[in-house]
Amino acid sequence: MSVPQRRTDIGPPHYEQFLPPIIKKNYGNWSYYQQLAPGVMVHVAESGDKIYSVRVGSPRLLATDTIREICSIADKYCDGYLRFTSRNNIEFLVTDESKLNPLQDELKSKGYAIGGIGYRVSNPVHTQGWVHCHSACTDASGLVKSIMDELFPYFCEKELPNKVRLAVACCVNMCGAVHCSDIAVVAVHTKVPQVDAEAFKNMCELPTTIASCPTGAISPDPATKSVKIKAEKCMYCGNCFTVCPAIPIKDAERDGVAIVVGGKVGNLRSNPKFSKMVIPYISNEPPRWPKAIAAIKLILETYAKDARKFERVGEWIERIGWERFFQLTGIEFTYQHIDDFTFARETFRTAATFKW
């Protein structure tokens, strides 16, 4: 069978053809929105027109069969229109209010999770993990599934002081938004990589490899026509492995996950913030990572109990102080918590005011 004629550099199709008529009509003229349920909101236009959005979680990794099923549902209730959110949720866009309840009934009967709007946990942003990535030191999908099974009531029902944005990255490249999330998991290596000198000669470039190391731990090894690594300088970032496959860093027993908290991207009340490390290492325990899940739950529930209304995790911690955070959660403070890298000097305390 012949394939059609290819075209290049056409870019994406124009979005307008995918907009529901009611959105085209009221484009740029929305007046306000209201949350009707944990996964349902209505946007009201200045014209008085309304569009309802029903949000459901997705594992991001979808089979074409599932996409077809989603399409059939959208045909039935949404005139064939739907969208995805920046956090991999699916939003069914409903114009006819009478279809709102039947849509939710069908979604529930088919096992879809409705929720994630408002002051709740939304779908975690995450990376490929063992499913598809060469540099993964954990599986992101399995962690996300385990986290969300445990925190499910916070997605579909229970309210928190403010929204909580979760993320999982399967290595420090952080293709997910871990570095600015309320609570996030980042997988880490903990062992100095071994150089395969034989393979190095065939696969790697000496200057690129040396330049890839942020701490200057890599130097030439003329004897083997390869490189050597100064162990005490290596903090296992894996950047050398990224540029040179002959420096494998993966280690089944030593790769694990760290927990970071307190980041955000919005400007509301306080400026966007980076996440900060609070647990440096938990062993990989597939298929359910029970200790990592328990740690996330501990932090989330301490926040839920102690934070003021509208405080994000990072705002809550900044108000009470990090020393108090460690006290309230009971998380141990170790040498790993004290920064000794690029931004270290900005993080040391320079005042006599702190809490016991």
Added chain:
Amino acid sequence: MPKMYDTPLLDELEKGPWPSFVKEIKKCAAKNDMAADELGLLEKSYKTKIGYWKHGGIVGVRGYGGGVIGRYCSIPEEFPGVAHFHTVRINQPSAWFYTTDALRTICDIWDKYGSGLTNFHGSTGDMILLGTRTEALEDIFAELSSRGWDLGGSGSAMRTPSCCVGPARCEWANIDTLELCYQLTQEFQDELHRPAWPYKFKIKIAGCACDCVAAIARADCSIIGTWKGDIKINQDEVRNYVKNGFDIQKWVIDMCPTECMSWDGSTLTIDNANCNRCMHCISKMTKALKPGDEKGATICIGSKAPIVVGALLSWVIVPFIKVEKPYDEIKDLVRKMTEWWDENGKPRERIGEVIERVGMRSFLEYIGVPPQPQQVKEPRRDPFWFFTEEDIEKIKAKEAEEKKTGVYKF
């Protein structure tokens, strides 16, 4: 019939209320050899706690340098179905709106040539098709492009821009994020498909400071909608909120970061000159408060993940720019920024890192943006700064002028 694997560990992840990715893989594995071996391979990873993918190889479609990420299994003899398991990135439509017909077209093509597995969506925003063989790539591209779809970015190139839902369904959008995203994507097709830069360059566009696409944290070029002028207050609606039990003092007045609001029991007053447009009050009283009338965007530059000397948030470069069709000013600015970066950057150096190394002045001068206090949190605290001869001449000329007029101008 595809091979069936025993997957006791992954089966565990079919249980529980959250939708299961294992069920998704199994749906495809039941009818597709690639997906079946993907399932078997993943179970092995769960057992051994290690991954089995090799570094990306160079694969792609004719005339393009990106859009496909080569992926090969490190143990193909054991799992031949995933010997090749390449990723195809498809440039998503602005704000991820679809018709069901459009999605079915993608599914049909993917069922014919690939594993049936997808990501909706990848971290940068593209539709991701997971798992196909090198020899299928040209056919996939022909099928997609003949139906109006194009590949997204990968490698050291412009990456697929993305944007929030914007004016399509949000009352806070100060700019048309969808159209700007579309126009920038079209403008930079060559840069997007043919990697020619030191490293990746991402653009994200948010309609307001709530930043639902994480532009400030995840894009080299973060375009964030904002406004000048007074917040519009509907006092009747404010009183309605209060009547309905909303604690305006505690939840709005006391939480305003600039303390620029007051409430006397019947009227809300905002000292707009002291407002920093954080969006807290507007987001909490959506019926009563609206952004001011003079709309535009703040352009920030440099954010990235930690590899390798630490994560960066984007820095304010252009505090305010009008965002109007055909967006020539923004297009020119992005071109100048990337030219400067391309000129000065070392391999694998992001634009933010180059600004840090070479200096903000060089960057600002090249792109033609003057220094403004909105660009910094605070002025420098060290006593070490550079002067050009021209800088000194300007100061001396100003002082000579002051001598004549008798009026100091600081």
